[in-house]
Amino acid sequence: MSTAAPQPKANQGQPEPRIDARLKVTGGARYAADIPLSNLAYGVLVTSDIARGQVRSIDFEAAKATPGVLDIVSYGDMTGIEKPQFGSAYTSLGPLHDRTIWHDGQIMALVVADTFEAAQDAARKVKAEYEEQHPSGHFGSAGTETIPAKGHAQRPKENPSAGDFDGAFQSAPVKLEAEYRTPTQTHNPIELFSTTAYWTGKQLTICEPTQSLYGLRGEIARQFRMDPADVRVIAPYVGGGFGSKGPSTPRTAIVALAARRLNRPVRCVVSREQAYTTMPYRAPTRQRIRIGATPDGKITAFSHEGWELTSRIDNYAVAGTETTTRLYGYGSVASDVQLVKADRQTPAYMRSPPEVPYVFAVESALDELAYKLGMDPVELRRVNDTDREPIHGKPFTSRHLMACYDQAAQAFNWSARNPKPGSMRHGDWLIGMGCATAVYPTHIAPATARVRLRADGDVLVQSASQELGTGIRTVAGQMAAEQLGVSFDKVKVEMGDTELPPAPVSGGSNSTASVCSAVLKACQQIQERLFRAAVASNNGPLAGRNPADLAIRNGALVAKDGAAQKLPDVFALLGAGAVEEYAEFIPDGGPHDAVQKLYQGKLTMTGGPEGKKAKYAYGAEFVEVRINSRTREIRIPRLVGAFAAGRIMNTRTARSQLMGGLIWGMSAALFEATEIDERTARTINRDLQDYFVPVNADVQQVEVILLTEVDHEVNPAGVKGIGELGNVGTNAAVANAVFHATGKRLRQLPIRLEHFVA
Template sequence: GGAFGSKGPMTPRTAIVAVAAKRLGRPVRCVTSRMQAFGTQTYRAETRHRIRIGAGKDGRITAFAHEGWEVTSRPDPYVVGGTSATGRMYDYGSVLTHVSLVQADRNTPGYMRSPPETPYVYALENAMDEMAVALGMDPVEFRRINEPKAEPIGKKPFSSRSLIQCYEQAANAFGWAKRDPKVGAMRDGDWLIGMGCATAIYPTAVAPCAARVRLTSDGDVRVQCGSHEIGTGVRTVAAQMASERLGVSIDKVTVEMGDSSLPPAPVSGGSISTASVCSAVLKACDAIRAKLSAGATAEGGPLAGSHNEELDLDGGKLAARGGASAKIEDVFKAMQIGAIEEYAEFAPKGATPEAVKKLYAGQSEFHGGDQDEDSVKYAFGAEFVEVRINSYTREIRVPRIVGAFAAGRIMNTRTARSQLMGGMIWGIGQALHEATEVDRRYARYVNRDLQDYLVPVNADIRDLQVILVPEVDHAVNPAGVKGLGELGNVGTAAAVASAVYHATGKRIRDLPIRIDQLIA
């Protein structure tokens, strides 16, 4: 069980189980206890950062440098490398980035939701907040002043960038204008109140994908794709795409997934599933539409006189702009067939000629983000947090958090909100709870169970609001979708740290932020 990165990379025990099963000719299961899992699984690599920002009194940044150091194991040069995102966040003028690996006697790190962006953006947004304070400037206004027209490194345009709209909508919903900017000025009895904000960013990637779609004369649709449903709702959005493109109600759509005999799909990671699967389904559906239109307008077809018109497909009917229409079942009768089935292979711009062949071999090509020549493709968000810190005990609470996110076309608002909400809750855990403690004498993890490894529970999460900012971006992929599963996790911890500073005047750079750091 589990997903969101922890099962993404190949681990030694995975290979051992595969070899054993192959030699024995029967299934083999490796069972690890929760305590053992801490030593056999990957983890988010520890990072250290040095950020330098130069700005004029008008708040415009003139120079930016971000250096990172990352822990990895002796044999594996696993690298996070989040400077690709931080180096393109704002209008910096000149940019310097550098990442160094520090090899240690540790197991190899791995992916954990928003792997590169989370630790690197935490460092950047802390520095941005600190610079805004030094300039005597509102942190939101500081970011607005340094909003770029193009990314600062290659000067490529953004395919779309709605960050300022995110800040405006989130700030309004949060009540940022009521914030007293003076440190420690806001109180409620024994509780110090702090408010902070931070930017979220995640590269918009897409991968080759294949899908098979079948439409029958009675309007039933079957979608087949080898993607994995890990609880994010990819079955739902695939059904929605087919329903929309073929003009049938969604209850007429059946989706089959999670079987290696189906057309292959990329790994369910990197926030690419919705964009990749929906692009392949869209392509297959459009091929079906083309065949239906050709059959309807052919000689003897029910719309034979409408061959020069664009046909709409909706409600189980093909309709010409001139007003003539025909039921799908009548078109099938004219074509003398009972079903149309199309197999489609989607390969994004920049994919190699062998991309789909490699997909069949279990290898995924990721494209997008800052890799494309024509533009830089990112999803953005703005997060605002209120913290309350007891003036005597320094207990930290997060009563309110608001996030506004722009991620291209939102296929399903319910699943999108759920993803972003989960990411923000995880961000609160990163900020205040989660840490793996290592006994350096014996190279063993100390807090190896759910009693000692703290994660947020219901009592930690109060008022959490997600705002979906409308955004249209046809350049990212045919579906117009920007992945958002990992976006919500990126800015939360930095917004919490900013709020802690506003309440206490203490600038906490290490995570998690604990009571003892605030008592000194």
């Protein structure tokens, strides 16, 4: 055991190294754009220089004359192909279906050539003439349109509310009202976005990094009016997604069309710069919080209103109020979400989609309230802790928020903090300490898996889930090893291909719970077959026993009294070399046709506030900041997070993911913002030099504490999901620490040194 492989506590799995660790660090893991194909042609996108208008004319003459150019797909070529569908695609925009420009950097053509260099050179020679209209790219821009999210977007179905907020707020002895802002952010997974397409007769194969293989298959089949069975999607590994690779994009059909026209494979790797405008982003928000409280800190009235930017053509809603209104035991609740439609591409999910921006506001406001009341911020949360969510009064399947606070506070040495702002200092550096709550709803979705056990104990697990770096292949393998009584190194896991049984989108932290539940079920079916064979045999050591008393351990079936029969002998009874079982898992309360929908690539994810009990994972995060007293640069020497998230399948991968979350949360607080030129609604910082993310030097001590939490009610695997939990609240913890260091409250992210020099 080591820092990277924490000793498992109760209800925590072994810190097995990632099943693909060696492949990944040696470059052996193959990503979609690495798959070798003969006779490959290369596509490069041509994108618009304006954010709003019409393409009057587009000149391909010079591009076509470039040596090596094979084809150009552009306006008029999409006949017979449907536009993307918002929901399964991030946007309903079919950029080549007509000549209207809806956003900066919109796709206008795909140039295909023998080499990438020729395609890139030719793409730069394409000249478009526009009829330009003045774009509105910001909240404040003239010409935006504001509409309620409810009734116009998928979420929220209802704006959560409880009791009489207005009355309670009016009469509250202590009142707080504040506005918060979060910026546009861009996902920037290190693996670039790409599509490789080829046709074999009427069958289409797509190699593309995606968080939803079956979702992409269903959407592409719909656009091409094909039988989904004729489309295969492959993504052996995915180099990060964070939501950006969840919904499909207009690019895929364009590349697939080029491959069909040329009758050869076409690969398009989108440049980092073009990713900023052809892919979605995190919508910027403005939020207003109103809190009424008693002098001892009990919140009697809570209101959360949000305004979010979206595109002209799609109503994507972040709507984090569904979680924030259920975070504490507020007396009364009001909430509202408005969408501001602007000349930008459509935003989409970004890691911890609703919670990261919305919890920032709540957790900042709570810190403000704590100062107003002269209370310790941890104690303020304790006073408002609850065992029922306040909107419908549902109990939680489990909630250990304050246990997280207590463990994290101790590890952080919170008691050494002098609460007076500006009071702590080390040489020329101001010290600040802050904390905030992490929360994420526990989701689950239908999933399928096939598991094969051979007589020699080798196990193969197959499920078309997606390995984004989360460790899903590892934990699915651990589940099979545990259930089938073999060592982990005997397990092989195959994912990332629609030839395998379907699994849900890797999003909303559902995968471990969903996929492991399907693997568990398939393993149980294998056990049942083996157990039945063993007990039904005429003279074996387990003959005549009750199957329910058996288990598989170390390559043998064992009974409670120690009687055992080795696997090869059981297989001999069956007359089989391997036993293979396919299982379908449908969550409690899921629709009866959930797996049919899954095969079609349609999502039926449930959880969070739905059902009889509310399902959430919690954490507490503590941050120390240091701010130079002269030049005001902000550094973070310490991050501590404690999390309670049900069963932890693997303490190594869990720590890694939560640590990554904490680091990204810090990044969201101090660094990240996609800058939009106010005059033109064009994106300005489009690479990893100018879009700031932390480098190694910025990441010092990061401590992750995994609490034991047993929750049998949340789902069969007892797993809550941790992918999205770690970076919720971190931004607020940083902002709170910055206030403690300086006495200045920053309600707008990112927090940068210019806010402090004068």
